[in-house]
Amino acid sequence: MIVRWVAVAALIVGAAVFPAFAGKYPVKLLQEILIWGIFAMSLDLLMGYAGMVSLGHSAFFGVGGYVAALALLKSPGVASGLLLPAAAAALAALVIGYFSIRVSGVYFIMLTLAFSQMFYAVTFQAAWLGAEDGIVGVPRLNALGLDTAKPLAFHLYLVVLIAVGALALFRIVRSPFGRVLRGIHENEARMEAVGYAVDRYKLLAFVIAGTVAGVAGSLYTQFVGSITPDAFLWTTSGEALLMVIIGGTGTLAGSMLGAAAFILLQSLVSSYTERWMLILGLTFILLVLFAPGGVVGALRGRVGIRS
Amino acid sequence: MPFLLDLFAQALNGLSYGVLLFLLSVGLTLIFGMLDVVNLAHGSFYMLGAYAGLTLIAASGSFWLALAVAPLVVGVIGVLIERSCLRPLYWRGPLDQVLLTFGLIYLFEDLVKWIWGGRIRSIPPPDLFSGSVTLWGATVPSYRMFVIAFGLVMAMVLWLLIERTRLGAIIRAGVFDSEMAAGMGINVDRVFTGVFAFGAGLAGLSGVIAGPIQSAQPPMGATILVPALIVVVVGGLGSLKGSLVGSLIIGQAETFGKAWLPGASMLIIYLVMALVLLLRPQGLFGRALK
Numbered sequence: 001m002i003v004r005w006v007a008v009a010a011l012i013v014g015a016a017v018f019p020a021f022a023g024k025y026p027v028k029l030l031q032e033i034l035i036w037g038i039f040a041m042s043l044d045l046l047m048g049y050a051g052m053v054s055l056g057h058s059a060f061f062g063v064g065g066y067v068a069a070l071a072l073l074k075s076p077g078v079a080s081g082l083l084l085p086a087a088a089a090a091l092a093a094l095v096i097g098y099f100s101i102r103v104s105g106v107y108f109i110m111l112t113l114a115f116s117q118m119f120y121a122v123t124f125q126a127a128w129l130g131a132e133d134g135i136v137g138v139p140r141l142n143a144l145g146l147d148t149a150k151p152l153a154f155h156l157y158l159v160v161l162i163a164v165g166a167l168a169l170f171r172i173v174r175s176p177f178g179r180v181l182r183g184i185h186e187n188e189a190r191m192e193a194v195g196y197a198v199d200r201y202k203l204l205a206f207v208i209a210g211t212v213a214g215v216a217g218s219l220y221t222q223f224v225g226s227i228t229p230d231a232f233l234w235t236t237s238g239e240a241l242l243m244v245i246i247g248g249t250g251t252l253a254g255s256m257l258g259a260a261a262f263i264l265l266q267s268l269v270s271s272y273t274e275r276w277m278l279i280l281g282l283t284f285i286l287l288v289l290f291a292p293g294g295v296v297g298a299l300r301g302r303v304g305i306r307s
Numbered sequence: 308m309p310f311l312l313d314l315f316a317q318a319l320n321g322l323s324y325g326v327l328l329f330l331l332s333v334g335l336t337l338i339f340g341m342l343d344v345v346n347l348a349h350g351s352f353y354m355l356g357a358y359a360g361l362t363l364i365a366a367s368g369s370f371w372l373a374l375a376v377a378p379l380v381v382g383v384i385g386v387l388i389e390r391s392c393l394r395p396l397y398w399r400g401p402l403d404q405v406l407l408t409f410g411l412i413y414l415f416e417d418l419v420k421w422i423w424g425g426r427i428r429s430i431p432p433p434d435l436f437s438g439s440v441t442l443w444g445a446t447v448p449s450y451r452m453f454v455i456a457f458g459l460v461m462a463m464v465l466w467l468l469i470e471r472t473r474l475g476a477i478i479r480a481g482v483f484d485s486e487m488a489a490g491m492g493i494n495v496d497r498v499f500t501g502v503f504a505f506g507a508g509l510a511g512l513s514g515v516i517a518g519p520i521q522s523a524q525p526p527m528g529a530t531i532l533v534p535a536l537i538v539v540v541v542g543g544l545g546s547l548k549g550s551l552v553g554s555l556i557i558g559q560a561e562t563f564g565k566a567w568l569p570g571a572s573m574l575i576i577y578l579v580m581a582l583v584l585l586l587r588p589q590g591l592f593g594r595a596l597k
Contacts (some may be wrong), residue, residue, distance in 0.1 A: 111540065
């Protein structure tokens, strides 16, 4: 146990002091990994623990990103950069979840996909959101004496926030609530029979995951300085999904590793070839066919996975 | 009167889009009913159909030849996909298969970009239907009238095939309960492959047909997937009738949305979907869930 905590602390400190040793580009890569990693972890909470495979997680990433962009352009406070995007994403998750959790399995997949593409359609057409060009020139958060326009301040802000988010997710899956989610994953009917309000647990999991995804989206907007309808596109959900699968569903930490593998591979491959999507697709297919437990699962020598 | 004329012209547009969606969603719904797989790569088959059609037209100069051959090409691709990728996953449950078909979207989209390039390619309508016709005072491209007629005839043929032939009875048995069908001595494996290839071929067919209306471009597969999924959600998964009614509803909803609410046109079909889900979660003609 102590070993684990020391390792976690070392990882966080390592990420925080990374800019002292590395150049600009590796730092940018690390930041991208952290943002996508926490996004993928929130999806893993749904997929790996609650057993709800969502193909529309981009909805909350995008809502967080857009709300952050709009709010930060008005004022660069904590409310704009964090609270409002999180609240908006939570609300979106509540509404989408209300509709989607009434069904399960493939129906759930189709609904979440359709809902996320609805946001894409709306932002793509909405002139006040910049239509297909999105919102550009978004300033970074500047509050509580922390001006994240400065690179180092932004890095620390990112590391701390994502560490808090990740630890919260770890705490959640180990809590009684997380155990109920796993129970639902294993056997929904039984959980219902022993008296758990299954739908309420699923909805809460959906809202938590959506909220974290919204924060990730907000951080992404601050990282890039802009947001476009593409944030909502099915590819965004697909990339997060692939990160989760690479790392192995139901491992949380695996999702962060998956994000790292994904982004490092992307930056490596895209300097050699334009066929990145092809490689993504093949990776998807090969992983599903031959390593359903993900890389972490394969390393553990686990064969097969619950479906 | 101009209002009524506009209404009529829009309704025809909606109908032609609707039958296109029908050809797509029939495959989705049959494949789901049979294999329990929601084939997210179904839109990719549609895209492959359009591009295969493009090449066949360029090579032969005949739209009709393309219309006949492209679906076969896509059907063969369907056989290969089902045999190589989906078959090993049947014992693992539907979610892995859905994820796999999701990966196929990436694969096919990039392959198409690689082979045909990323820009928009238009497919000319056949000479026979390159003009327009005047129908009760409304001017409509004659190709659209052909699409409507073709789609309705296909719907009828499919209905006869599935409801009135022995093959159709086998498919219905497989959709209803594939284990039982296997127990009755039906070679379910072969029927699975056949249905998957048939659905893929129909998607390819609708891709060729859509070519002269919507042009061919790489994201078209992913773009058409969502309306097609909404159709099966609205109509009810696994139901032929639901697929037809759902397609016609969504076709009209999207077309009238574009004409009357240009700022929010893309929202309309989602509102229709949400409404149906609230009132009838299993879709209009779907079997009860769970």
